[in-house]
Amino acid sequence: MADIILDNIYLILLLPLWIFLIIMSARFFAVYVNNKIIYTLTLLSSFFGILLCSVSLLKLTAAIEQSFPFIKIGNFVLDFGLHVDKLSLIIALVLFLVSFLVQMFSIPYMKDEPKQYRFYAYLNMFNFSMAGLLFSPNLFQMYFFWELVGVMSYLLIGFDYKNIIKSEASRRVFLMNRVGDTALLGGIIFASYLIYNYAGNRSFTTLSFEDMNAVTTLISAYTETPVFYLLCILFIIGAAVKSAQFPFYTWLQDAMEAKLPVSALLHSATMVAAGAYLLIRMLPLFTLEGPVLQIIAWLGILTALICSVLASLETHPKKVLAYSTSANFGLMFFAIGILNVKAALIFLIAHAFIKSMLFLSIDENENFINYITFLLGGLSLSGLIFSGVIAKEFLFVSINNTFFSIIYCVTAFLTAFYIMRISLVMVQDKRLVNRINLAKYIPIGLIFLLNIVFYFLIRGKVSYKIAEPFWAALAGWAAVYFLYTKNLLTKFDKTPKLLERFYNNVLAKIYEKFAKAMNFIDVKVFGNYKPLILASKCGVKTAGWIEKNIMNKSVSLTADFTRKLSLWDMKLQSRNVQSYNAYAFILLTVIISLVIIAYKVILSQIS
Structure with missing residues (x-):
């Protein structure tokens, strides 16, 4: 059975595409379309994705590549196919797990919405795009799916295209991401050109991930240092824009106009995660020059600090979570910059489960159960319970720079501060008695269960200890509680006068x-x-x-x-x-x- 699955691993990629085509074809050619059939097919697509990824992950012993020549011009051959290894399977498994539960949540959430077929078709195409990006065997194919992920995010954010605000927000998100897409395309073509013309090797021009070590060695040997830095910066910009890093984090605020299921997907294991995945894939290139890794580390830690401060000054729950996503992916960038890829991967998985749970807990028809689930997710995001503890502490023990350690603890304090603060803001409007829709809370509970399961899976496999970030997070929660008891929390909700003056007199003029x-x-x-x-x-x-x-x-x-x-x-x-x-x-x-x-x-x- 396992061998059959490994031989047909391409089904991971094709199933969401097939369901997308079935839904869209049925809409135009079928006499009668039943929404139950549509979302059942969507759930089955993600379920089989989970099954295929799980079995493949257990049985895979070496990387598998299945590809065929797609474009051939002289000695240049561009392959199209799949490159399956542990890294791509782990992130794909998280993708399909979160997608399955978000799609389950979408059934009651979207029950009164018109044109549900289009929403579920887009979700399937979104999964296909992200899976294609993860399993791409070379950078050229990755760029194709990179663009497709951006297009599908544009369509999902602007799903209610008749709403001018949402339509404009989706347009701004798409245009901002064009900056990163341009940089990535420039880096890919530049690297391929250098190899083709100067290294004298025609077989590596497709920038295959399987040959990435040899590719980067050739690039380094035949390029001067400034040219090499330019090439690396192009890739870093592409990743930074996709993962909403400083100064490109603003598009994630516009993305908050999307529906909750879309926001949960964007912030967990799909579009925003693509930037961090690109950096991990390109590490053989970045490790050739130490300053390049320092740029990535500094970019990540500064984004974490800046966005944590901005989240502390925000009052809208979705915008707080948007800043939080940029900050947490900043910590992942930082982990990659200090070459702790294992910590970055653990952080990515834990963040995917936690953040999707938080977004699904801020439904418009909220009640006290939403508050409890949000509070549990907030405790985990702060690094106080379950997988959040391991993700934060495991990364901290690998930091050997005092300045970075201080900033890391400050971000831990601010994370706990803004999550506790927004939790108290939310609880003021909750009622103990409200009409409960269990169909919405089952997927939220299952996501929280995944958070617990992941904690027990990795607890004995990584070395960590309760250290400064944990106590900094406790201090953040204590600070909010103190402000709340002294009736100072509402005053803090308003931007301090000093910051307001600084913005008006300095930043606004700039x-x-x-x-x-x-x-x-x-x-x-x-x-x-x-x-x-x-x-x-x-x-x-x-x-x-x-x-x-x-x-x-x-x-x-x-x-x-x-x-x-x-x-x-x-x-x-x-x-x-x-x-x-x-x-x-x-x-x-x-x-x-x-x-x-x-x-x-x-x-x-x-x-």
């Missing part, structure tokens, strides 16, 4: 000047950007099929799409703010082309 500068560039420099597009097309034609068929079309499509969207956002200070993404893409293309040309000239002079 933003205003930046907006004016961007407006000047928009009007005076990029008033007519068609020549730039034509120039970029001419410049990349010589690079071969990839530049011609991927980069140029991406530039044109991005520019046209962004220009049209910018007409819908005239209320912003700069009239064409969204078009900056197109300009960024064009500039990035030009910069990479210039760097490649300059590098080639330097090499020719040296030789």
Whole structure:
């Protein structure tokens, strides 16, 4: 049985796609569509995903790669298929576990919503996109699914497209993520170009994960340090945007306009997790230069601190959880930066269970049971009970820098502070007696059970001890309780005068000047950007099929799409703010082309 599953491992990827196609086909061709059949098929898709991942994880002894040539141009062969190893299976198992329970929660949550078929179809396609990203054998295929994840998040966030607020929010999320998509595409093409032209090895140009160690060695051997740093930074930016890291965390606030099941998926094991997964896959490249890892560590720890402070000043539960997600993924980035991948993976799994539980506990029709489940999730997120304790403490014991240890403890204090604070805000409106819908609380209870099971699974397999983060979290809860008993909590809800003055007199003016500068560039420099597009097309034609068929079309499509969207956002200070993404893409293309040309000239002079 296990061998049969391993031989047909591709079903993990295909099942959600098949269900998506069945639902959409039924909508257009069937005489009668039953919603029960639709969500039953959706649940079965995730259930079989759990089954396939579980059996494969138990029986897998070595990485499996099943692929076939998809594009062949001369010596360049781009494979399409699956690369299955322990890492991808673990995250995929978490993906399908959370998806199954979120989909179960969606049944009563969406019962009165029109066009449910579209919602469940999108959920299946979202799972297919994320599974495809996880099991991609090379960076080119990963980028395809990376983009598809972004598109599906756009469709799910803007599911109620007739609601202008939600529609605009989904558009802003999509456009912000284009920055990271552009950086990632630039990094992939740049790395492939370096190998193809300078390393003299044509077999590694697809950037296969199986050959990543050899690929990174070649890149390092044939590139100068500044060029190598540029390449690494492009990948880091791509990951940082996807995981809502500083300064790109703002898109996660807009994503809060989505329905609760969508928010639970986005923040747990799907879109936001993709950035951390990319960093883990690219570690062979980053480890070649110590400063690159330091950049990742600093980016993560600063994001954790900044977003924890912002969460402490926020009053809306969903926005608090959004800042919390950025902060916790900042800690995962920090763990990757200090080469504790095991801690990052444990943190990712624990966070997926905890955060999905927290989001599902802030239903619009709340009662006291919601508060209890939210409180339990908050205790775990703070690092006081179950898997949250191990995730926080296991990472802390690997820190050998005093400054990082202090910031880590401060974030632990702030995490407990804002979770306890928002819990007390929520409990004020709860009633002990309310109509209870057990169908909603069963999946929440099962997620909490997963949290407990995961705690017992890893408790004896990692070394940790109750240390400063635990006591810092206790201090955070005690501080909120003290403010609450002294009736100071409501006063704290308002942004302190000092911070308000700092924002109005410093940050607001900086933003205003930046907006004016961007407006000047928009009007005076990029008033007519068609020549730039034509120039970029001419410049990349010589690079071969990839530049011609991927980069140029991406530039044109991005520019046209962004220009049209910018007409819908005239209320912003700069009239064409969204078009900056197109300009960024064009500039990035030009910069990479210039760097490649300059590098080639330097090499020719040296030789």
